[in-house]
Amino acid sequence: MNLMATTWKMIVGNSPLCSFACNKKEPLEPQRIKKFGIEHLRFRNDFKLLDKITQRINVSVSGSGMTRPVNGSEMGVIEDTDFELISGIIYDACKEQGVNAMPGLLCWEWNLTDKKNIVDQLSYCSREGNLGVGKIFHALVIKTGFCGDKIVDTALVNMYAKCGEIGSAVKVFDGMLSIDVASYNCLISGFLSNEMFDEALGLFAQMGVWEIRPNHYTFSIMISGCGSVFAINEGIQLHAHVVKLQDVVNGVVANSLLTMYCKFGMMENAQSLFQSLPKKNVVSWTAIISGLYQQRALEKALLQFYLMRQHGFEPNEYTLTMALSSCGGIKQFDNGYALHAQLVKKGMASGAFVGTAIVDMYTELGQMDNAEKQLQEMGTIASAVSWNALIAGFVHNNNIEAALKAFHKMVLNYVPIDEYTFSNALKACSSLPSLSTSRQIHCWVIKASSERNLHVASSLIEVYGKCGSLDDAEKVFDQISMPDIVSWNCLVKAYSQHGYFEKAVSLFKKMVVEGVKPSGSTFLAVLSACSHCGLVQEGKEFFKSMLMNYSVIPEETHYCCMVDLFSRSGHLEDALDFIKRLPIKPTAPIWRPLLAGCRCHCDLQLGEYVANRILELEPDDASVHVTLSNMYFDVGRLGELVKQRELMKLKEVKKEPGYSWIEVKNKTYKFFSGDTTHPQTPEVYDLLEKLINDIRVVNHASTLSEISTPHTELGLCNEGKLLYHSEKLAVCFGLLNLPAGTPIRIFKNIRVCSDCHTTMKHISKITKHEILLRDNYRFHHFKQGCCSCGDFW
DNA sequence: CTAGGGTTAG
Known part of the structure; x- marks a missing residue:
């Protein structure tokens, strides 16, 4: 306990939760006791199952050997001879409920008159969450006249609470003749597991009114409840309380406090509590590891894991999964392998949770082969979660083909598809x-x-x-x-990507009105829309309002967007000025849009300056040489062009992601993607033109991009630039400076004049127009003339 | 009647 005793006293003094010890009131009122019988009878009408069973139970009339249906007034008077019958009915009902293996029921050795058996069955229902069977036993409790028994009623409260029918739990509780701390504990626990923290708190406070002292069970329950709902004040008060009543300080309570502090993220408190524990057990260690893990302090979590082992505690599935996941998160290859090896040795590697954690670790380490192998080794143990982890791994590692293949395989293997799967x-x-x-x-x-x-x-x-x-x-x-912030952002981004600035902004305003606070991504989308529509002034205002009106701190990506906004519209000096006044040191991604702007607006001098800034930061960036060489080409300085190409080749070879491939008829052609206006191999052009229907555009690590029809679109590209054009064919890459993954559109029979392919605007217009006119992906055929020069629009 | 805990998605 790291706080001073006086502090605790202060907290205890002010705490409404601490009133029970001094607040003495009358014990149970007589009305409550009277009420109980009626309450219980009312259950008969509440539950269909109960009705069913009461109808079916025949009760022998004492001494006559005859049976007749029971009526209300005879509730609770059943003779011994009927119990076998009742057992049969219960057994049938259990089967109806799909419960084939109620322990105890199958072996018929138990006696329905035995209170303990009924309580056992009720606890079984609680554990299993089987409300239906629980209700049958409630009926039996009424039949047998056990209601009113404190232990039986408590078991009923527990059963209803655990099965989620908290209203019934309250009813039984209210009807109880005498209540003790266990009954309170059951209902409090029920409230907490049904997300009714305030009710739990109220009931806890009420215990004091009836002079029922909370015990260590109560504290464990309450403290863990505080942890789950982030009730920091109450949690600390309870801690104070526990310190005050030293008799209830035991390992379990201490562990729940430990967990609570971990959930609050108050790791210092947790750590010092942990240090002070005289008897740490696996739970204590797990709590602290999990706390660190959830704070994403992965190194520390891993260290704690090793310490745990040093102290002679055997890690269990839970600690192991966290350890594996930590290794993945901080890219500790060696430790990851070592853990995996140990798990294989112990035969734990194919367990559902641990196995999945191994899959996930390998996906995080980028070793998809190992991930897939692990999944195979798990066989039928592999769950939907395991498959989802694999698919997500492929997506993260940009192997889209493999992701979809795995998805397909998942379906073939009858693994249930869930929402994670869909999302992936x-x-x-x-x-x-x-x-x-x-x-x-x-x-x-x-x-x-x-x-x-x-x-x-x-x-x-x-x-x-x-x-x-x-x-x-x-x-x-x-x-x-x-809709939450992410859904809003997705929609804003969708419109922004397609150049619908006004729609994006109106959505932005709408989300603000509806009380959703815009995030960094929202601004990114809106700013990028401004940039592509050439709305410099609007963009500047949005940028300003980010911090001032919405307290969203601009990040690197926003700066890039602003530089792009200025550069694209030809305000090159403004862009430079903006970069120079940034609160952070400009990075290569911030410089790059300015270089692109220099090319578009033919400012070779500034272009060379910017190129050098980028190369200072990222000497291996081949795309800089591509752009520079194109700029030299534009002004006819062929000597320098050649020099840049040489440099470019040297670097591109080292940097595979600088390439893209076009795959035509199973033959793969490499081309440069750093700047897509760069002339490609003539061979590629020819094939493109001839085999447009067969084209597959492939980028970087992925090996397949599906083109279902020639007029659908796909592909990945960095910059929206015209890749190639002729009278018959134009391939436009992307929608202008959108992130990789933006569609490539393929237009047929477009006439574009040879000058304007460098201007961004015109492609954006083509794209926009095409989308506007798209009707089941039909082509739009352009009229004569150039859209940029000919004022087509 | 009680404490603890992991893996997947926008």
């Missing part, structure tokens, strides 16, 4: 992006009634946004009852 699979689709696959999954989502799950809905909005199906995105959004 949709994420994979949005990386392609593939509208047809997304729609298929959406159907599935609807069938599984998961469309209101926030994660799934947001994934759907995202994927429809990526595919350009803004109507669908909006429809999904409208179905959400309580």
